[in-house]
Amino acid sequence: MALKSLKKRANSLADSKRQLEILSNGIFKSGELLTFKESVALTNQFPIKSKQLEILQINLGYMCNQVCAHCHVDAGPDRQEIMTKETMQQCLEVIKTTSAHTLDLTGGAPEMNPNFEWFVEEASKVGIKDFIVRSNLTIITSNKKYHHLPEFFKKHNVHVVSSMPHWTQGKTDKQRGNGVFSKSIEALEMLNVVGYGMPNSKLKLDLVYNPSGAFLPGDQMGLENKFKKALKEDFNIQFHSLFAITNLPISRFLDYLIASENYEDYMTELVDAYNPEAVKNVMCTNTISVSWDGWLYDCDFNQMLNLKVASESKHISTFNEDLLSKRTIITSQHCYGCTAGTGSSCQGAVV
Amino acid sequence: MSKTYYDPADLRKFGKITDWSKDLGEKFFEYYGKVFEEGALTAREKSLIALAVAHTEQCPYCIDAYTKDGLQRGVTKEEMMEAIHVGAAIKSGATLVHGVQMMNKVNKLDM
Numbered sequence: 001m002a003l004k005s006l007k008k009r010a011n012s013l014a015d016s017k018r019q020l021e022i023l024s025n026g027i028f029k030s031g032e033l034l035t036f037k038e039s040v041a042l043t044n045q046f047p048i049k050s051k052q053l054e055i056l057q058i059n060l061g062y063m064c065n066q067v068c069a070h071c072h073v074d075a076g077p078d079r080q081e082i083m084t085k086e087t088m089q090q091c092l093e094v095i096k097t098t099s100a101h102t103l104d105l106t107g108g109a110p111e112m113n114p115n116f117e118w119f120v121e122e123a124s125k126v127g128i129k130d131f132i133v134r135s136n137l138t139i140i141t142s143n144k145k146y147h148h149l150p151e152f153f154k155k156h157n158v159h160v161v162s163s164m165p166h167w168t169q170g171k172t173d174k175q176r177g178n179g180v181f182s183k184s185i186e187a188l189e190m191l192n193v194v195g196y197g198m199p200n201s202k203l204k205l206d207l208v209y210n211p212s213g214a215f216l217p218g219d220q221m222g223l224e225n226k227f228k229k230a231l232k233e234d235f236n237i238q239f240h241s242l243f244a245i246t247n248l249p250i251s252r253f254l255d256y257l258i259a260s261e262n263y264e265d266y267m268t269e270l271v272d273a274y275n276p277e278a279v280k281n282v283m284c285t286n287t288i289s290v291s292w293d294g295w296l297y298d299c300d301f302n303q304m305l306n307l308k309v310a311s312e313s314k315h316i317s318t319f320n321e322d323l324l325s326k327r328t329i330i331t332s333q334h335c336y337g338c339t340a341g342t343g344s345s346c347q348g349a350v351v
Numbered sequence: 352m353s354k355t356y357y358d359p360a361d362l363r364k365f366g367k368i369t370d371w372s373k374d375l376g377e378k379f380f381e382y383y384g385k386v387f388e389e390g391a392l393t394a395r396e397k398s399l400i401a402l403a404v405a406h407t408e409q410c411p412y413c414i415d416a417y418t419k420d421g422l423q424r425g426v427t428k429e430e431m432m433e434a435i436h437v438g439a440a441i442k443s444g445a446t447l448v449h450g451v452q453m454m455n456k457v458n459k460l461d462m
């Protein structure tokens with residue numbers, strides 16, 4: 001596993017324009033595969049329009065304690081992009097007035113933002129229905145200053161969503177780095193101890209699974225059963241739901257696909273698995289993604305590709321829900337990752 | 352690229368066998384799909400059996416297909432290799448057990 005981000009390595013794929021070029025050329029330009037637009041147009045669903053806003057996803061920064069091989073954020077310890085308190089204030093103003101029922105904090109490791117706890121405290125006062133923090137688990141055990149996070153999350157009734165690529169050490173460490181598995185298990189134990197993930201507990205603990213390579217996730221229910229059984233039997237760990245998420249051909253995963261000569265096969269597989277039904281529920285239709293510097297995007301993926309919303313309201317400082325709810329979604333071939341099979345979103349399958 | 356009998360791209364065309372015999376093709380795929388559904392055996396167990404048989408049949412298409420299928424189901428490489436050994440053991444056992452036939456014949460013919 002690389003220890004540095006693409007950006008730090010000055011890799012050409014750190015440039016979003018280069019990524020978009022790759023996604024538009026090659027097999028898509030030659031006509032071998034239909035572009036996303038062409039596929040969606042077959043069932044008259046193009047362009048995709050946003051609906052009522054339900055989820056506000058805020059990216060608190062690209063800094064992370066891990067450097068996962070598949071990361072679409074290109075996150076890592078060397079990334080300096082971190083949301084300031086001022087931008088957080090602007091987000092809070094929006095949270096107070098928005099009709100979105102879900103607030104979803106992500107990163108990088110959102111906990112590494114120095115104002116993370118302040119922000120969670122303030123945001124939790126607004127009384128949003130579902131307040132999610134995407135925690136990579138190892139952050140909790142990585143440093144003493146994060147050991148209290150399970151208690152902190154509990155105090156603010158935060159819904160914890162954590163990534164876990166496999167129920168065995170080998171596959172987990174290969175994707176996320178040596179030692180990640182045992183640290184994650186330790187963190188899950190800490191969360192279970194305070195009540196997270198226990199049957200009937202209101203403290204929600206869900207896991208996210210991404211395939212550890214150039215293949216699509218299998219059936220979400222089947223994977224959830226296997227994860228539940230293995231984690232319970234081997235480590236006495238419990239959790240609520242598993243979200244199976246498809247890796248999108250962006251950033252480090254795109255770099256991996258190209259370097260391992262899997263890019264064309266993977267894109268072909270995504271296109272073959274295209275499901276028009278999934279288009280109806282792609283997450284961009286009910287989500288706004290806010291970047292560390294306050295810009296607005298249709299989703300976290302478009303954020304990484306620097307495709308800002310097609311709306312006059314482009315920044316958190318000029319957030320206008322009415323305008324945003326009528327926008328056209330900006331798409332490219334990476335969107336096939338959201339519409340393959342049963343579809344994929346930050347909450348897993350969509351069909 | 353040199354021409355070979357097997358082209359990985361042909362796997363995706365498997366469904367086309369229906370073109371020249373619609374009824375039989377469709378019946379086959381319906382049966383095939385049903386076989387691999389969750390049943391008394393889990394879909395995961397069936398996938399591993401398929402992987403082992405793919406090897407004993409030495410079908411490159413099936414090997415590709417069920418290796419990927421296994422990965423998608425979270426099957427580990429150790430599990431895959433063990434499954435192949437089961438296939439290999441049956442294959443070699445089947446060869447060797449015929450040794451008894453050879454022995455019988457020798458015993459019969461030899462003075």
Ligand code: SF4
Pocket residue numbers: 064065066067068070071072073074075076107108109136
């Ligand atoms: S995938 Fe998540 S945990 Fe891994 S580097 Fe990216 S942000 Fe960090």
Ligand code: SF4
Pocket residue numbers: 282283284285298299300301302329330331332334335336338
């Ligand atoms: S990648 Fe983003 S914009 Fe494209 S379909 Fe998925 S959620 Fe929508």
